Amino acid sequence: MSDLHQKIKLLAKDYVADVTANRHHLHRNPELSFNEHKTARFVADQLRSLGLEPQEGVAGTGVVALIEGRNPSSRIVGLRADMDALPIHEANDVPYKSQVPGVMHACGHDVHTSSLLGTARILQQLRGEFEGTVKLVFQPAEEKAPGGASLMIKEGVLDNPKPTSMVGQHVAPNVPVGKIGFREGMYMASTDELYLTVKGKxxxxxxxxxxxxxxxxxxxxxxxxxxxxxxxxxxANPSVLSFGRFIADGVTNVIPNEVTIQGTWRCMDEEWREEGLRKMKKMAEGMADAMGGSCEFEVVKGYPFLKNHPELTRRMKAAAVEYMGAENVVDLDLWMAGEDFAFYSQVVDACFYRLGTRNEARGIISGVHTPTFDIDEEALEIGPGLMSWLAIRELNQR
Structure with a gap:
């Protein structure tokens, strides 16, 4: 184990109490997409306490800060955490339970934010030991279209300075705590919302x-x-078309004038994404017309598919093996869920990996977007340390 490796491990252990306290604060005080005002102020205050100069108000509530090592312009790595919560009423009975009725950090964004704050603290402490610059990106509104990532990119988060790579970390309730998951290439799906109104008599x-x-x-x-x-x-091209809402507001002997349908379209190929939407619209409108009625087919475009840059991901995975041990680094399957980190992956080399948070012995098994989601907080020591190591290894590569 190198001296730098050992330093990061010790700092991650030293700072885990602070990371945990930050996570509990964020979990108690969740805010919905595009309304992360208190969260953003908290993040900015934490960064200032480290001697950093955060830029606030990016895409509304986004926060960006730079940690400069030696030769700051030589290489730039971006690290991203999302900050928004979900409109879910928490069912957990824990001391840090959400204090906001109907709002909950049910997707681990409190973990991502507190972990990146811990990473910032470690990297700021070690800034004399790496080349280049780390760009910290605390992002709003991952959970709601058009996605905070797309808005931050429009406002220049990938400029001045431009990252040579972007790295993101996400909790994985299906992966045991202590393990990390990677996948090269296609990983997560594009997401579009479909709204159909079928009209008749x-x-x-x-x-x-x-x-x-x-x-x-x-x-x-x-x-x-x-x-x-x-x-x-x-x-060979993964695709999912699902409809979760079908409203025909009649009764047993009354046929309504119209039916509304809502669904989701997901795939991993941008050309096929557009072709599929065209074919669906044509088919739905044509069938309704042939049966004497009409169909309004509306698409709300969501996120593109997420692709992990192969060479970058291989480097990240090799660095994770150095930090965690080969037995604790696993391969991930394709996942048809969506994630707005995909916007970064479409324009810059990117790696989005998974932080194991599951502990079956303690009953921590609920999936994301559920009222009982939680994590094994041993992950709060692993997350900041690993991301610090990944960033430094990427910056110091020759």
């Missing part, structure tokens, strides 16, 4: 000959749209 259910039944039309459309996946997609 309602009336008495006993007189179907006098109606243009939107319930029947909508049912045919939902089934038919799955053919876009089964008969137009290349089998």
């Amino acid at each position: 309602g009336g008495h259910g006993a007189m179907p000959d006098q109606l243009i039944d939107p319930v029947l039309m909508a049912s045919h459309i939902i089934v038919a749209l799955q053919q876009i996946i089964s008969r137009h997609r290349k089998p």
